Amino acid sequence: MRRRRRWVARTDAPRVIVVGAGFAGLAAVAELARAGMQVMLVDRNVYSTFQPLLYQVATAGLNPGDVVYSARAFTRRHGARFRLGELAGIDAVGRRVRLADGGEFEYDYLVLATGVSAAYYGVRGAAENSLGLYTRRDAVALRDHIMARLERLDIAGPGKDVNFTIVGGGATGVELAGALAELRETALDAAFPEVDLASVHITLVEMAPVLLTPFDPALQDYARQELVRRGVEVRLSTEIREVTPDCVLLANGEDLPSDVTIWAAGVAAPAGAGAWGLPQGRGGRILTGPDLRVHGQDRVFAAGDIALVDGLPLPQLAQPAIQSGRHAARQVERLVKGRATAPLLYHDKGIMATVGRRSAVVQLPHGVRARGTLAWLAWLGLHLVTLLGGRNRLSALINLSWRYVSWGHGGGVIVGDDPPPGPGPGRPGE
Numbered sequence: 120m121r122r123r124r125r126w127v128a129r130t131d132a133p134r135v136i137v138v139g140a141g142f143a144g145l146a147a148v149a150e151l152a153r154a155g156m157q158v159m160l161v162d163r164n165v166y167s168t169f170q171p172l173l174y175q176v177a178t179a180g181l182n183p184g185d186v187v188y189s190a191r192a193f194t195r196r197h198g199a200r201f202r203l204g205e206l207a208g209i210d211a212v213g214r215r216v217r218l219a220d221g222g223e224f225e226y227d228y229l230v231l232a233t234g235v236s237a238a239y240y241g242v243r244g245a246a247e248n249s250l251g252l253y254t255r256r257d258a259v260a261l262r263d264h265i266m267a268r269l270e271r272l273d274i275a276g277p278g279k280d281v282n283f284t285i286v287g288g289g290a291t292g293v294e295l296a297g298a299l300a301e302l303r304e305t306a307l308d309a310a311f312p313e314v315d316l317a318s319v320h321i322t323l324v325e326m327a328p329v330l331l332t333p334f335d336p337a338l339q340d341y342a343r344q345e346l347v348r349r350g351v352e353v354r355l356s357t358e359i360r361e362v363t364p365d366c367v368l369l370a371n372g373e374d375l376p377s378d379v380t381i382w383a384a385g386v387a388a389p390a391g392a393g394a395w396g397l398p399q400g401r402g403g404r405i406l407t408g409p410d411l412r413v414h415g416q417d418r419v420f421a422a423g424d425i426a427l428v429d430g431l432p433l434p435q436l437a438q439p440a441i442q443s444g445r446h447a448a449r450q451v452e453r454l455v456k457g458r459a460t461a462p463l464l465y466h467d468k469g470i471m472a473t474v475g476r477r478s479a480v481v482q483l484p485h486g487v488r489a490r491g492t493l494a495w496l497a498w499l500g501l502h503l504v505t506l507l508g509g510r511n512r513l514s515a516l517i518n519l520s521w522r523y524v525s526w527g528h529g530g531g532v533i534v535g536d537d538p539p540p541g542p543g544p545g546r547p548g549e
């Protein structure tokens with residue numbers, strides 16, 4: 120019989136609990152395990168989610184399993200331990216965490232890397248009547264709602280319309296709007312021949328005067344033009360007052376009919392973060408010093424999207440999460456060796472977003488800019504390379520090739536179930 124690999128750290132090594140199996144949490148686990156600590160990773164899901172490709176799941180291009188990776192496979196590979204559970208409370212004095220299922224664990228150091236969820240900015244009805252896109256569940260629910268709406272359009276016959284509204288013109292909103300436009304162009308034609316393409320409306324609403332705020336103005340303009348060329352109605356400088364089950368009400372008094380409203384604007388700490396007893400800043404995110412130690416705590420760190428770092432306004436992206444997760448782990452190591460902590464120095468490696476097939480924008484340091492097919496190939500390559508797991512990379516490659524190579528010849532969509540009646544999955548971001 121094959122020998123089973125077990126916990127490899129020394130049993131007197133410091134115990135570190137990492138909460139959250141996202142980019143920041145996994146980077147922290149790998150670094151801490153390498154340094155010989157006893158590491159336990161806690162997540163409310165048994166997998167790590169590759170959020171950058173969730174919109175492909177939501178638009179029926181990738182299978183849900185393509186974008187998640189077993190947290191246990193990761194911890195096993197690194198000689199760490201995994202515990203399924205939701206963080207419910209922290210006793211920083213007694214150095215214990217409490218999970219929602221009643222489990223309690225002691226730690227010497229704690230790294231919080233729980234990521235963020237949607238922020239609704241007090242817009243009436245937004246949480247109840249829109250769908251989010253933060254988790255695998257969100258993506259599956261959204262895909263099922265989108266496909267169900269197209270089926271209903273087919274059943275209703277000529278003269279009926281369906282309206283998809285995306286709120287938020289950041290990378291997620293732009294990518295989703297572009298992918299929906301592609302779905303309309305390829306899948307509708309092939310799978311719903313009786314449905315008139317003109318009866319499917321896609322609207323992207325953004326409060327700022329531009330899309331993709333962190334990008335260069337020329338790239339912002341290119342992304343907007345590409346969306347418009349693909350038949351997306353882009354409404355900039357547009358504020359939303361309320362979301363109802365079938366409508367988006369704008370601050371200027373206008374009503375936009377909306378059968379499926381997707382909320383892709385803003386970020387806030389996950390529900391329940393208020394019960395951790397830690398200092399919170401904008402959106403409930405956890406306040407840390409430059410070394411990522413939570414304000415007022417000497418053994419608790421925060422990394423990734425959940426951390427609001429003094430004097431370092433990091434974007435909510437994969438690279439800052441990876442670099443901060445690794446940095447938090449290195450500071451634990453320094454403290455264990457009796458050394459002083461150091462501030463995080465962020466290395467900007469650039470940003471990218473895609474609009475759709477053969478269309479993306481890339482902005483690298485030192486003024487390097489790219490757009491169009493080259494940028495799209497760079498986007499595609501990077502996303503496939505950074506996906507966790509060889510099997511995921513292969514299946515994502517096959518599914519994306521199917522989507523983009525079979526362009527206009529069927530574009531077979533991945534389908535699920537007809538969702539239960541009601542506007543959304545209930546609690547986006549969980």
Ligand SMILES: Cc1cc2nc3c(=O)[nH]c(=O)nc-3n(C[C@H](O)[C@H](O)[C@H](O)COP(=O)(O)OP(=O)(O)OC[C@H]3O[C@@H](n4cnc5c(N)ncnc54)[C@H](O)[C@@H]3O)c2cc1C
Pocket residue numbers: 138139140141142143144161162163164166167168169170171172173174204205206207232233234235252253290291389391422423424425435436437438440471472
């Ligand atoms: C749709 C979408 C598209 C994106 N596209 C890009 C992109 O193209 N490029 C890019 O760089 N960035 C992109 N981002 C942003 C990027 O994914 C995030 O910045 C990054 O995932 C943050 O990493 P993190 O480790 O802080 O959190 P996450 O990756 O969100 O991981 C947090 C983990 O914590 C767990 N968790 C949460 N609360 C609890 C709790 N109470 N108890 C236990 N576990 C908990 C969650 O289950 C999750 O596994 C995108 C984000 C989204 C939502």
